[in-house]
Amino acid sequence: MKIALIGYGKMGKAIEAIAIAKGHEIVARIDKENQDLLNKETLQHADVAIEFTGPETAYNNILKCFEANVPVICGSTGWLEKMPEVTALCLQKNQAFLYASNFSIGVNIFFELNKRLAELMAPQPQYNVTMEEIHHTQKRDAPSGTAISLAEQVLEKVTRKQNWVNNETTAPTELSIISKRIDPAPGTHIINYTSPIDDITITHTAHSREGFASGAVVAAEWIQGRKGVFSMKDVLSL
Incomplete structure (x- = not known):
């Protein structure tokens, strides 16, 4: 699986380590310093995007993934007033989106x-x-x-x-x-x-970020081939 990491702070790096250990490939690492890479050209090389940024950027990052036809796993918090818009757009554009406030x-x-x-x-x-x-x-x-x-x-x-x-x-x-x-x-x-x-x-x-990061990678594996709006309840069949 080829992963685009949107947000390359402590959480992004923890996700990277687990993904690589599981045999996946990181094809993009996008952070504040290289936001211009968040475009169709970059994302077309990814099977999935994992988005961990912040409330001020999450919404637009998700929309760019939809535009690039890339499934997106989102763990950013503080932006959920726009969740109804994201849900509607995801379904309208036949995309795949999974949000969790916590992936553990x-x-x-x-x-x-x-x-x-x-x-x-x-x-x-x-x-x-x-x-x-x-x-x-x-x-x-x-x-x-x-x-x-x-x-x-x-x-x-x-x-x-x-x-x-x-x-x-x-x-x-x-x-x-x-x-x-x-x-x-x-x-x-x-x-x-x-x-x-x-x-x-x-x-x-939680004893470390590993539980959150591991769950995000599991979610990215699970969403392959699916369309719609999902949560960790779907991933874990809860």
């Missing part, structure tokens, strides 16, 4: 645990639910995309919470997400249900 296989199983726990706790109003996420200091968005995904899963089931806020709160209808930036933490997500009698906590802790 463990995190995606954690998502399923979170949904099930929220479902069980929904009829138990004596429990207050709060969240915490910890990342390295170079993480630009807060809360993390993974934390937002987890929060939205909770809000769907625990209807006494109406919205999430990125701070401590005493409002009973708000779901508090506390964001901490501590080096070298690659990512920890904690969901707490607390009551006067007891607490229930579930936690996912």
Whole structure:
């Protein structure tokens, strides 16, 4: 498989190492310094593009992949207000697009645990639910995309919470997400249900970026020959 890496920071380099170890070829490494290479001529040599940049560039990068008829795996966060447009364009142009706020296989199983726990706790109003996420200091968005995904899963089931806020709160209808930036933490997500009698906590802790990078390569392998809009749930048959 020939891969174009869009975003060549720590995550891009981790993806490169895993892809090469699995026998894949990196045909383009596109970053801020050589953005002009993000065009049809460059992308036509790739079987898939893996996009890890930031909220200010992700949308346009995805559209350029569609224009080049290249499947795109996207892990950038902070741009999801444009997801409906990307979904519509992908289907209209008969392209292939897979987005995940987190590609870690463990995190995606954690998502399923979170949904099930929220479902069980929904009829138990004596429990207050709060969240915490910890990342390295170079993480630009807060809360993390993974934390937002987890929060939205909770809000769907625990209807006494109406919205999430990125701070401590005493409002009973708000779901508090506390964001901490501590080096070298690659990512920890904690969901707490607390009551006067007891607490229930579930936690996912990443030990390195390898889990995220490995999952992105698995997604790139999986999307070959497919058309449509997908997520890691599709990849992992969850």
